[in-house]
Amino acid sequence: MSVQRARKRAFKMDLVKLHAVCEANYARLLRLFPDYEHSNSREFHVGPARVVLEVLERSRYTTFFRVQQYHADARWLGRLRVEVRAYHDAGMLEVGAFQSHRRIAPRYDYPNTHMLQQDEKIQQNHFLAEWLEHCLGHGHANTVHPITG
Numbered sequence: 001m002s003v004q005r006a007r008k009r010a011f012k013m014d015l016v017k018l019h020a021v022c023e024a025n026y027a028r029l030l031r032l033f034p035d036y037e038h039s040n041s042r043e044f045h046v047g048p049a050r051v052v053l054e055v056l057e058r059s060r061y062t063t064f065f066r067v068q069q070y071h072a073d074a075r076w077l078g079r080l081r082v083e084v085r086a087y088h089d090a091g092m093l094e095v096g097a098f099q100s101h102r103r104i105a106p107r108y109d110y111p112n113t114h115m116l117q118q119d120e121k122i123q124q125n126h127f128l129a130e131w132l133e134h135c136l137g138h139g140h141a142n143t144v145h146p147i148t149g
Contacts, residue, residue: 044139049071081099098124
């Protein structure tokens, strides 16, 4: 009886899928923070959590943002912190740092010391997409008016 080993398939990043997510995230962020060119921050609530969008740096074609969500009971839920780059000429928004992870590589060997997935960059951009969509659907600048952009 011989034992056969499964062949490892090389990981291939789906750039079309990543670009589509980044383009949709760009549109979502602009709906949440339409006055980013003239304002340095925007704050609203999603349920009991407070969300703060901050401009970290502006240039002609790129804006760096910090996106944070603070929970009423941070002891249990912690804080979400994502830094993103908006490429205005391309109309794309890309995750640059997620929580404490800086410089997300396009792909990782697996397994690795930090146990990051091979498609970590895509997963983090998808998470951002779902989170921004949730903010658009449930965010409130005050207790009466929903955020619709």
